[in-house]
Amino acid sequence: MKIKKPIIPIHQTFVKIKGEPEELDYKAICLFAATGFFWEDSTYWKHQKVLRPGTINEIDENGYLVSSKSWFKWTYEPTDKSFDTSLQQYQDLLEQIIDEQIGDQQAILPLSGGLDSRSQAVALHKLGKKVTSYSYSFLGGYKEHQISQQIAEVCGFDFQAFEIPPNYLWDKIDELAEINQCYSEFTHPRQMGVLEELKQMQGVFSLGHWGDVLFDKGGDEGIQDKDLVSYIHKKVIKKGGMELAQQLWKSWELEGDFDTYLKDTTQSLLNRIDIQNTSAKVRAFKSMYWAPRWTSINLSVFEAAHPITLPYYDDRMCQLICEIPEAHLADRQLQIEYIKRNNPEVAKITWQDQKPFNLMNFHNNKAPYNLPYRITDKLKRLLQEKLGKKFIQRNWELQFLGEANAKQLESYLFDQDFNSLVDPKVVKELYHKFQTQDPVFYSHPVSMLLTLSVWNRRDFG
Structure with missing residues (x-):
């Protein structure tokens, strides 16, 4: 069976890879934890991948990937036009x-x-x-x-x-x-x-x-090619994501360290994009x-x-x-x-x-033209807070904060089966920081731990 994937696929197509062990891909899960998405063709499992964008793939009758070749490559070839x-x-x-x-x-x-x-x-x-x-x-x-x-x-x-x-x-x-x-x-x-x-x-x-x-624009003006890795990390790594990934990496006793793995993976993916213009290259990276x-x-x-x-x-x-x-x-x-x-x-x-x-x-939208609006908007928010009405900017505030939400959230985070996948010390530490230090910064780690817990119930429950 042949499957042609669009340049930006809407759906994931899962295939099996011959020779790979049927075990969890902990390194891929660490990248997922840091950024909120799996990178390139990785999944939760080493023996399972997703088909890459812009490729034509041959799949055998048992669902194994036989071959894959690109039919599209991102380029930057601007024509001289107005x-x-x-x-x-x-x-x-x-x-x-x-x-x-x-x-x-x-x-x-x-x-x-x-x-x-x-x-x-x-x-x-x-x-x-x-x-x-x-x-x-x-x-x-x-x-x-x-x-x-x-x-x-x-x-x-x-x-x-x-x-x-x-x-x-x-x-x-x-x-x-x-x-x-x-x-x-x-x-x-x-x-x-x-x-x-x-x-x-x-x-x-x-x-x-x-x-x-x-x-x-894909990237800030003047960004150098040698700075692309760190620039992309600033764009894709969520607040608290590095801390979560580093702790998971350490608790799973993976070889090396997460920081090096992240940099090497990012550089390897960038090397596949043959574009000199850094702004266009970053856009291609995001799209791929x-x-x-x-x-x-x-x-x-x-x-x-x-x-x-x-x-x-x-x-x-x-x-x-x-x-x-x-x-x-x-x-x-x-x-x-x-x-x-x-x-x-x-x-x-x-x-x-x-x-x-x-x-x-x-x-x-710059001083002094925007000052009246900014001052008025700030006063409205202060008044709302004074009246005990929190200004909601993010969905997690409605789903994680408050006693009823906490009870539900904790039933997943401190589930016994989940704690056999993720060290309960890691969970407790990050959840405590979410509750007592900086809920905005630690909302992503908590949300990713919730996701892993739900996944664990589905696949191993």
């Missing part, structure tokens, strides 16, 4: 892909205050598609849906606003583990909190994932190793409700990126200009990352 030419290419392709993906179906559009879904909104409106849109906010957090609703109103879309409830995770955790197979931690896909409501909608999802990576093993995993939650379409995942979009000059991609210029030229009213709505400014005036 910004307007790049913009026209992007516009034509985006609208063509969305038109093909949606056809005569009803589109379900998750709207945010950012640029990816806003670009899709403009394209869907321009193409005359039938659209149901929605957004969600955290209970006690910034009301992101207020921006989304304005976009929907300008485009004439139906709109629903959802609020992510506290404590939903514990009733959903087994279902979520079945959906993502424990290849991602459980607090990032907040759409799980409103999954039943999403199932009530009709149509197919149009999702904007990975547009923010493709249509922006991060998108399929992190972003794509959480797409499965949407797919549990309705079929999904992703214009930025289309092979043609990835191929186009390879020929657009970095100067045109940097700072989201193409997306911003596309929205401004095709729907100025949508462009005038607040850009969440630059609030209270919009796509027409975000260049003023």
